[in-house]
Amino acid sequence: MSLVRQKIGLFALLSAAVTLLYFGAQHSTLFDATPMPVMTLDRAIPFVAAFIVPYLSFFLLILIPLVVIDDPLELRDGVFGFGLIVVVSTVTFVLWPTMISSGPSNELLRALLVLDGERNACPSLHASLALYCAMCAQRKIKNGFARWELWTWTFLVMASALLIKRHLVIDIAAGAALGWAVYFVLFRPIRVEASDSQPVLETLRIRSSLVQEVRDFSAMTRHDGRKRAAELAIFVALAATGFLVSIWARSLLSTPMLTAGILVTAVALNSFPLLMHEGMHGVLFPNRRWNWIVSVLLGSAFLMSFSSYRVMHIRHHRYLGDPRDPDDYHNYSRSRPMVWFLHFVRLTFGPILYLFLIPLLALKYGSAPQRKLICIEYTILFAIYSVLLRVFPARELLLVWFVPLVLMGMLTAIRGFTQHGITEASDPYLASRTMLPNPLVAFFLLNENYHLEHHLFPEIPSYHLPRLHQLIWPKLPRAVAGRSYLAFLAAFLRATPRMDETPIGLVNPGERPS
Numbered sequence: 297m298s299l300v301r302q303k304i305g306l307f308a309l310l311s312a313a314v315t316l317l318y319f320g321a322q323h324s325t326l327f328d329a330t331p332m333p334v335m336t337l338d339r340a341i342p343f344v345a346a347f348i349v350p351y352l353s354f355f356l357l358i359l360i361p362l363v364v365i366d367d368p369l370e371l372r373d374g375v376f377g378f379g380l381i382v383v384v385s386t387v388t389f390v391l392w393p394t395m396i397s398s399g400p401s402n403e404l405l406r407a408l409l410v411l412d413g414e415r416n417a418c419p420s421l422h423a424s425l426a427l428y429c430a431m432c433a434q435r436k437i438k439n440g441f442a443r444w445e446l447w448t449w450t451f452l453v454m455a456s457a458l459l460i461k462r463h464l465v466i467d468i469a470a471g472a473a474l475g476w477a478v479y480f481v482l483f484r485p486i487r488v489e490a491s492d493s494q495p496v497l498e499t500l501r502i503r504s505s506l507v508q509e510v511r512d513f514s515a516m517t518r519h520d521g522r523k524r525a526a527e528l529a530i531f532v533a534l535a536a537t538g539f540l541v542s543i544w545a546r547s548l549l550s551t552p553m554l555t556a557g558i559l560v561t562a563v564a565l566n567s568f569p570l571l572m573h574e575g576m577h578g579v580l581f582p583n584r585r586w587n588w589i590v591s592v593l594l595g596s597a598f599l600m601s602f603s604s605y606r607v608m609h610i611r612h613h614r615y616l617g618d619p620r621d622p623d624d625y626h627n628y629s630r631s632r633p634m635v636w637f638l639h640f641v642r643l644t645f646g647p648i649l650y651l652f653l654i655p656l657l658a659l660k661y662g663s664a665p666q667r668k669l670i671c672i673e674y675t676i677l678f679a680i681y682s683v684l685l686r687v688f689p690a691r692e693l694l695l696v697w698f699v700p701l702v703l704m705g706m707l708t709a710i711r712g713f714t715q716h717g718i719t720e721a722s723d724p725y726l727a728s729r730t731m732l733p734n735p736l737v738a739f740f741l742l743n744e745n746y747h748l749e750h751h752l753f754p755e756i757p758s759y760h761l762p763r764l765h766q767l768i769w770p771k772l773p774r775a776v777a778g779r780s781y782l783a784f785l786a787a788f789l790r791a792t793p794r795m796d797e798t799p800i801g802l803v804n805p806g807e808r809p810s
Contacts, residue, residue: 299371303362306375314382321389322415327686329393329415332464344459350449351422351456357449358425361432373664374432377478380671381424384474384678385416391682394418396464420463423471424478426453431479481659481667495617499724503752510767516753516760519582523759527571527742528590535564535597542696554695561696562703563740568594569708570742570758576606579757592673596680598701599651603669604658611661613754616728617721622657623712624721636795639788642713647705714784715747718791718800719776726799727751729776730765731784738762748775772805 358378365371393415430450437443454472457463463471507513538561545553574580575591591602608622615621625638641649655674659667684693720726731745732738738745746761749768756764769775778784778801787800 299366299368302368302371306371307359307362310375310378313379317382317386318389318416318421321386324390324393324415326390327393329395329417332394332396332417332466334397335465338458338464341458341465343461347452347456347459349456350452351460351462353449354422354426354453354456357453358429360446361429364433364436366436370435373482376668377428377432377482378425380675381428381474381478382421384675385419385421385424387675387679387682388419389416391679391686394467396461396467417463418467418470419474420454420457420467420471422457422463423454423468424475426450426475427472428475428479431476432483435483478671481671482664486663487661489620493615493618495722495724495727496615499616499752502724506752506768506771509771510764516756516764519579519757520759524580524757527567527759531564531567531571535561535568538562538564538700539696543692546692546695558695558700558703561700562707565597565700565704566707567740567742568597569600569704570744572600572602572605573609573744574742574758575602576609577754579755588669592676595673596677598704599677599681601655601658601670601673601677603666603673604655604662607658607662607666607670608654613751616751617724621721623716626721632795632797636792639713639717643709646709646712710781710785711741711744713788714778714781715744717784718788718797720799723774724752725772725774726776726802729778729784729801730769731781732777732779733781737781748772748777769805775803775805776801777803 361374361378362371365374394417395414396417427450430446434443434446437446454468457468458465538557538559540557541560542554542557545551545557571580572591572594575587575594578584578587580591581587588602591606595602595605612621612623617624619627621627625635625642628638629635655670658670662670714731715729716727717729719729725748728748728751730748733741733745743758743761744750746765749761749764750756750758752768753764776799784800791798791800
C-alpha cells in the first residue's frame, strides 16, 4: 500500500472514530456535568469574537502530521496517540462530564454550540490534540521559520478556546498535559541496553547444565489446561464469595461477618498477582491473545497494568545480579543503612509505591509496542474504575475492595521480600530463595515459593514447579531456603541491628532447610 493511500485510509478511520466517540459522548447524559471552577485569571481574559477563526482552524492544524510525516511506522504511532487522546477524553466526558458557565456569545458561536456540546470542558481536546499534533509535526519540519509558524498557530488555537469562552485555564492546562504526556510516552527514545553481565551468563550456563541432567524436562514446560482452569475457578469463586459475604455483612451491620468477608477476599486476591505473574512468562495460557486478555483482567483487580508489570518483571529476571536489576536496592544506594531502610519501606509502603513506580519505570525501559500496550491497559483501568466509582458508593468500595487490597499488598510485600531479601544477588544459586511451607500455604501461593527453581526455569508453569524442585534440588551446590515466612521475618529483624547481609537460610541442597 502506498503512503498516500495509507494516509487517506487513516484519515477516514480517524474521522469516523472521532465523530462517533466525540459526538456520541455529547449525547450521553448518564451523569450530571460538574461546573468547572472559574479563577481570577479566567475572569481577566476578555471575550474576543474574532478568535473563533483560529478556534475553527484547529481542524486544519490537526491534519498537519498526516501531511508532513513520511515514515509509515511513525505515522501509525502518531495516529495511535491521536486515538488514545480521543478515547481517554471520551471516557472522561461520559463518566466525569464537566461544563463551564455560560459567558458572552455571538451568533456564530451559538451556531457552533448547536454542533458541539457543553459537557466536555475538561480536558480540552483543542489543547490536547493541537499540542500533540504540533509536536508530531515539528519532528519533520526542519525549517526554523516554518516551525515558528506552526507553534504560533498552535498557541493561537489553544488561546482561542479561552478568548471565546469555550474553556477555562484549568481545561487548557489539563488538555495540554494529556497531549504532552501521550507524545512523551510514545516518542521518547528507546534505551539501548549493554550486553549481559557475568551473573546473567552464569545463570544461562547453570540452566544448560541442569537441562542436560534432568529427564523429561520438556514435559514440565507443557501447559495443563485443566489445572489452570481449576486454579482460576477456585480463586475467582473465592474472591466472589468474599465480596458477597462482605456486602451481606454490610446489610446486616455484622462486623464479624464483614471481617471474615474481607479476609476471604484478601486471600483470594493474593492469587491474582501470582496468576498474572504466570502470564508475564507466557504460561498462563498457551494462546498469546488469551494470555494477555486474562492477565489484563487479573491486573485490573489490583490497579496494575499487566504490560507495565511485565516489562519490569522480565527486566528483573534478565538482570538478576546485574546493576540493572530493578529489585536490588544495592543498585540505588551503596549505603547499607539506606538499603536496610528500603527493605522496611518495601515491607510497609512498597505495594502502594509500586503502583506508581512500576508504570513510570516500565514506560522508561519498555519498547514502543510495550508502551502502547501500557497506554491501552491504563485506559481500560481508567474506564473500569470510573464506572465502579460512579455506580457504587465510595464507602462500600473502600470496605469491600480497598481494605482487602491493602491486606493483599501486605502479603505480596512479605512474599516478595522473602524471595530475594538478604540473599547474594551476584550468585545465581543464592540470588533467589526457595521456601518449603506447609502444603496449604504453597497452594495459596501457587507454588511461587519455589522461587530459585522459577528463576532458573521461568518458562515452566507454576503447577510443575514442585516436580522441578524434586529433580534439581539435590543437584544444586548451594542455595538459600526456609520453611516459614514468619521465621524468615524474625531472622531479618534479628539481623537488623547489625545490618548483617549474610544470606538467611544458607543450605547445602539435599539437606532439610532450617
